[in-house]
Amino acid sequence: IVSLGFIRNLKIDKGLVAFDLNLTTPACPVKDQMRDEAVSLVKALPGVHNVEIKMTSEVRQTPQLDKGALKGVRNIVAVGSGKGGVGKSTIAVNIAAALAAAGARVGLLDGDIYGPTTPIMLGLDLPPKSVGNRMIPQESAGLKFMSMGLLVKSEQPLIWRGPMAHKALQQCLFDVDWGELDYLMVDLPPGTGDVHLTLAQAVPLTGAVIVSTPQDVGLRISMKTLRMFQQTRVPILGIVENMSYYICPHCNARDHIFGQGGG
Template sequence: MVSDQDVLNALGTVLGPDGKTPLPQSGAIAGLSIKDDKVYLSIAIDPQQAGALEPMRAAAEAVVKKLKGVGNALVSLTAEKQTPPPAPPKPQAPRSIAIPGITHIIAVSSGKGGVGKSTTSVNIALALASLGWKVGILDADIYGPSLPRLLGLKGQPESEGRFMKPLEAFGIKAISIGFMVDEEEPMVWRGPMVMAAVQQLLRDVTWGELDCLVVDMPPGTGDAQLTLAQNVPLAGAVVVSTPQDLALIDARRGIAMFNKVDVPVLGIVENMSYFLCPHCGGRSDIFAHGGARAEAERLGVPFLGEVPLHMTIRERADSGKPVVVSEPDSPYAKVYLDIAGQIKAMLEKGRQRVAPKIVIE
């Protein structure tokens, strides 16, 4: 069967809407899905240009159809509506196709880097597993894939035909975008490229049956993050922030991004909320903790919990044995278990994603 990468390689010979940049790098690929031998591709364009860009659409369809293993290809031009429709919102079919076997997919995101998003993702994933769920984690952090380090994983995933077998640690399945790129090779990721790589990690991996797949998103709210939030069939998103005002401004942007694409925000986690001294156990509110709780209240999203800044959390995370599994009875593990419990309850209650409004021209 043909892969997303094969399709993108073939599309490299077709110029995108500006007539200069190859389609995969043009930023215009809005969606790609492959079902058996059928390829569905959508290209985002300015609706005014629908007629002029028909030859581009036809050329893209032709090159994909020519690929070995492709029985049929359907390429469509799409455009997000420029002016909001006055009609009341109606539930729509989800734009992104669900992944068979996976019940819920959640994103863990942060408005900026370095706030402890990956540490939080891994501990939440492990906490969900210890609450009895079958869990997977997908590290989509293009700027610094850290899952292998956090879970103490070594080696590459084995392939099973055209599928990749996820690695396993502490009972959860794990795959990282780090496996798809050469670390030595600098590369500029565009939103659609991230999406193509993530689609591959979502769909070409033998995840099996999962109650929840946790996606560790790239930090920030740019093009790559927006494309991901829009195209992965997310049941919800968790936003991680530190308590400083600046981080909270970024967290607010993150929440706005998910609101824009109608992904429900399951809540905010305040990481490095307060400092717990490893010697005397005393607590210091270094960054004037509590900002994220206030922000969550202001924005009307749930506040999931405060994770202290503590040596043990860092040491355990950085040595590949996160606190939730290495010190399950510690107060730090309890914080993550409590957060995971709230997430699990919300997902079980079935807060459904409402898909963004898309117009097919």
């Protein structure tokens, strides 16, 4: 409730702590429970003898997104997979790097809020600078890129609920000065949750690339991501079968250790 901005008018006077608990609707079914638990938790703090909480509410209008940062972006392409560990981030980075090597102006957004890896792959983890109310993306390997891995320490976990991840993705999209880009590649987290829906609903996606592996379990879960994009009317640009085979270093024979034909 603190990170979501529900606490207002906090006052501390010796052993008395008083504040407003401002909810998003007066009809919240758990408002009494939230008040009682807040009182209990604050009272447990050393030196606190009394807690006064005033329950208030403010029905908030959905803010209009400032999409001005994307006005110079010609194509936005999502790279996704229902399953983790299939090499999705590796594929996203390499597609972006290949497009840049071909002469395109390319940006890469690491949409995996909880497990960002592009700073490791691109060898740069310096925090971005800001000009006005916009962040300036970092540049590496001919790409402009933004990631939560640039904003938090690599060993620090992000213990956030869905709304926080939703807001973080919006900030990485709309609060970054992307400039003129031919392609903005978005590396999505595994699954079909808040981040995917935020992207599909907030911006007009040119298309999506699905990454899978030959195993049945990898393919079946990746199909859920494919169907999600179909249901949100995002064109499927292609399916990449990663980890298709292993090349023996001695005889150069191909060994399909995970099966064959999954993609």
